[in-house]
Amino acid sequence: MLNKTLATAEAPPAGTAEPGPVALQPRDVRFDWSGLPLRWIPGEPQASHLLSVLHLLLPEGERWFVSTFKRALPLITDAALREDVIGFIGQEAIHAEAHQGVLDYYASAGVDTTGYIRQVEWLFRRILAPRPDLTPAGQRELLIEQVGIVAAAEHFTAMMGAWVLDATALDEVDLDPRMLDLLRWHGSEEVEHRHVAFDLMTHLDPSYIRRVRSLLLVAPILAIMWARGGKYFAAADENQDFRLTWRTYFDAARRGLLPTPGAFARCTLRWFKRGYHPSQDYSTAKCVAYLGSSPAARAAAR
Amino acid sequence: MPAGTGTTAPGGTDETGRHQPPARCDRTVPGGTGEAPLGTTRPDGIRPPASQAPPALSGAPGRPDRLMRNLTIFVDSFVRLRGRAREALGRAEPRPPQPGLPQWRKLVVTDRAEEADGVVSLRLAAPSGGPLKPWQPGAHLQLELPSGKIRHYSLNGDPADRACYRVAVRRIIDGGGGSSEVHDAVTQGTVLRVAGPANAFPFAADPAVLLIAGGIGITPILPMARKAAALGLDWRLVYAGRSRATMPFLDEVRALPSARSRVAILADDETGVPDAADLIGRAPTGAAVYACGPPPMLAGVRDAVNAAIDAGRLRALHFERFTAPPVTDGHPFEVELARSGTVLPVPADRSVLDVLRAHDPATPYSCQQGFCGTCAQRVLRGTVDHRDQRLTGDERAAGDMLVCVSRAPESERLVLDL
Numbered sequence: 002m003l004n005k006t007l008a009t010a011e012a013p014p015a016g017t018a019e020p021g022p023v024a025l026q027p028r029d030v031r032f033d034w035s036g037l038p039l040r041w042i043p044g045e046p047q048a049s050h051l052l053s054v055l056h057l058l059l060p061e062g063e064r065w066f067v068s069t070f071k072r073a074l075p076l077i078t079d080a081a082l083r084e085d086v087i088g089f090i091g092q093e094a095i096h097a098e099a100h101q102g103v104l105d106y107y108a109s110a111g112v113d114t115t116g117y118i119r120q121v122e123w124l125f126r127r128i129l130a131p132r133p134d135l136t137p138a139g140q141r142e143l144l145i146e147q148v149g150i151v152a153a154a155e156h157f158t159a160m161m162g163a164w165v166l167d168a169t170a171l172d173e174v175d176l177d178p179r180m181l182d183l184l185r186w187h188g189s190e191e192v193e194h195r196h197v198a199f200d201l202m203t204h205l206d207p208s209y210i211r212r213v214r215s216l217l218l219v220a221p222i223l224a225i226m227w228a229r230g231g232k233y234f235a236a237a238d239e240n241q242d243f244r245l246t247w248r249t250y251f252d253a254a255r256r257g258l259l260p261t262p263g264a265f266a267r268c269t270l271r272w273f274k275r276g277y278h279p280s281q282d283y284s285t286a287k288c289v290a291y292l293g294s295s296p297a298a299r300a301a302a303r
Numbered sequence: 304m305p306a307g308t309g310t311t312a313p314g315g316t317d318e319t320g321r322h323q324p325p326a327r328c329d330r331t332v333p334g335g336t337g338e339a340p341l342g343t344t345r346p347d348g349i350r351p352p353a354s355q356a357p358p359a360l361s362g363a364p365g366r367p368d369r370l371m372r373n374l375t376i377f378v379d380s381f382v383r384l385r386g387r388a389r390e391a392l393g394r395a396e397p398r399p400p401q402p403g404l405p406q407w408r409k410l411v412v413t414d415r416a417e418e419a420d421g422v423v424s425l426r427l428a429a430p431s432g433g434p435l436k437p438w439q440p441g442a443h444l445q446l447e448l449p450s451g452k453i454r455h456y457s458l459n460g461d462p463a464d465r466a467c468y469r470v471a472v473r474r475i476i477d478g479g480g481g482s483s484e485v486h487d488a489v490t491q492g493t494v495l496r497v498a499g500p501a502n503a504f505p506f507a508a509d510p511a512v513l514l515i516a517g518g519i520g521i522t523p524i525l526p527m528a529r530k531a532a533a534l535g536l537d538w539r540l541v542y543a544g545r546s547r548a549t550m551p552f553l554d555e556v557r558a559l560p561s562a563r564s565r566v567a568i569l570a571d572d573e574t575g576v577p578d579a580a581d582l583i584g585r586a587p588t589g590a591a592v593y594a595c596g597p598p599p600m601l602a603g604v605r606d607a608v609n610a611a612i613d614a615g616r617l618r619a620l621h622f623e624r625f626t627a628p629p630v631t632d633g634h635p636f637e638v639e640l641a642r643s644g645t646v647l648p649v650p651a652d653r654s655v656l657d658v659l660r661a662h663d664p665a666t667p668y669s670c671q672q673g674f675c676g677t678c679a680q681r682v683l684r685g686t687v688d689h690r691d692q693r694l695t696g697d698e699r700a701a702g703d704m705l706v707c708v709s710r711a712p713e714s715e716r717l718v719l720d721l
Binding site: 138 | 350382405498507509591621669677
């Protein structure tokens with residue numbers, strides 16, 4: 002594991018465009034959502050509503066990531082990993098607030114999300130909550146399980162982040178520019194810190210079984226909650242001139258407006274490779290380049 | 304509002320015993336703040352039963368959602384059964400964390416050279432002569448000087464040279480004394496404690512780049528120029544300074560490939576102080592700009608480049624991001640940790656967070672600028688001088704404090720719930 006830690010900190014060989022490991026820092030982004038329509042991709046209700054599920058899941062979910070990682074800090078014995086986790090925590094905290102801002106705006110515009118949010122809260126505050134009634138060893142074991150769940154979830158957020166940076170179709174559909182920047186700024190930071198949760202999980206427990214189990218727990222719940230959220234937003238749309246089905250999802254994905262089922266499947270399978278490490282996926286150069294151009298990230302850079 | 308507190312009830316404590324301020328999304332729950340949201344595990348671990356899972360989104364109202372209920376039962380059983388299995392197998396302790404790396408190690412100064420008026424460079428190597436951790440353009444080291452002061456310096460040698468690091472330091476007369484100490488007290492053979500490298504100024508190797516360096520700001524820019532040239536990018540470098548005599552590494556800048564057409568050296572005493580238009584005017588169309596220099600120059604560049612990006616002429620702006628700004632207008636005071644009674648002095652030039660981290664390296668924090676909320680602590684007694692941009696009036700009234708930036712009046716004692 003010591004060797005592995007060193008390996009992940011290695012800079013890529015000279016001659017590649019990749020900048021190597023980046024010191025992670027949160028960015029103090031702000032968004033003004035006034036006037037944002039529920040269908041923020043004009044003429045694409047399915048893609049709008051399915052991507053809007055991020056605003057339902059992420060505030061509560063990322064706050065839970067933050068609280069989980071804060072509790073894991075005392076277990077970390079590697080200084081470089083601790084630095085990474087510190088940067089990760091702040092980035093996730095700001096992500097949660099940024100998506101909460103969209104949700105708050107929708108609430109003020111009369112879109113009721115209470116029913117779904119209640120389920121998300123139950124998921125993160127009841128089912129996945131810490132259990133102070135367990136023995137200290139039991140609490141610690143549960144904490145490592147929770148770190149594994151974060152790592153598996155981050156495997157998909159990194160994949161979504163890399164997708165949104167590459168999704169040129171989103172540039173051609175007159176998408177609300179603030180929302181595109183939110184998605185790409187967030188996606189960039191997900192790619193930037195894609196290795197942190199994985200490294201923390203393997204630091205606390207390098208077993209392959211843990212890795213596999215974490216993803217098997219996360220992937221089905223994520224898929225079901227995503228589908229539910231999409232339907233929930235679709236039902237809230239005043240204009241019921243569309244249907245949200247598997248077929249309409251495949252169609253939007255084929256046009257590049259959503260990640261394809263194949264992309265999700267390949268991403269899932271990569272996780273099960275024995276020697277997998279998130280640094281093998283995606284490009285740090287690409288996310289650094291976007292963060293230098295993002296209106297929100299530039300405004301936050303002081 | 305601090306994030307990351309979603310697993311506990313408002314004003315409760317989590318399992319590590321740390322006090323947690325109220326969670327943000329309480330306001331989305333009927334009943335509002337001040338009460339735990341329905342279905343939240345209480346701080347003492349009492350959990351609402353699975354039968355109280357929230358209702359399904361459609362269909363019969365009031366019935367618990369089947370997925371939520373069954374998932375609750377599954378996870379509760381899983382946690383309980385694993386606890387029993389651990390007892391049965393006699394494995395009381397879960398595996399310990401993997402051994403890791405310490406942050407600081409010792410490097411020896413193998414060479415010290417005058418690079419320009421008021422600028423010295425240091426070469427640092429492992430005492431054993433072994434290879435150093437690799438780095439990429441934009442990376443910096445933290446050096447602990449003999450006095451204990453910690454300073455960040457950009458690496459500016461050749462990343463392919465694994466045997467030594469090179470940093471360069473300009474003497475700042477009215478600075479905090481760190482640069483003068485490097486000039487006066489560090490010589491060949493001095494052993495320094497070093498952390499890093501870390502990279503807060505990564506170079507993305509965009510197809511077209513403009514590099515702007517002001518004075519000692521050439522240190523991170525020079526390796527970027529070398530990499531840009533090596534990758535065959537369309538690059539330009541503008542290197543500005545007061546006079547050529549004060550500008551380090553001019554020879555190395557002139558030796559860059561095709562420097563005659565790509566590099567502009569602007570000395571104030573020859574061509575006047577350049578304005579932002581002079582600095583960015585040489586950018587290739589659609590270039591990403593990487594800038595490092597004194598704050599007034601950077602401020603001008605930032606405004607000009609942001610305008611050019613918004614107008615579509617340039618693509619991106621990058622400069623080094625420093626996390627912890629120096630404390631301004633601070634007075635010495637004390638913090639007391641309520642649970643142990645430990646009293647820690649907070650000097651005028653250090654943050655409460657610094658002091659808490661020195662006491663416990665696992666103290667949570669992140670941005671160090673008062674916006675992310677990670678470092679929130681609960682103040683039981685004492686007057687807080689709030690300097691954050693995050694906490695709401697209610698949270699401040701409840702005693703929350705962001706210890707990375709907020710302070711207390713002179714000689715005050717803050718009692719923290721720690």
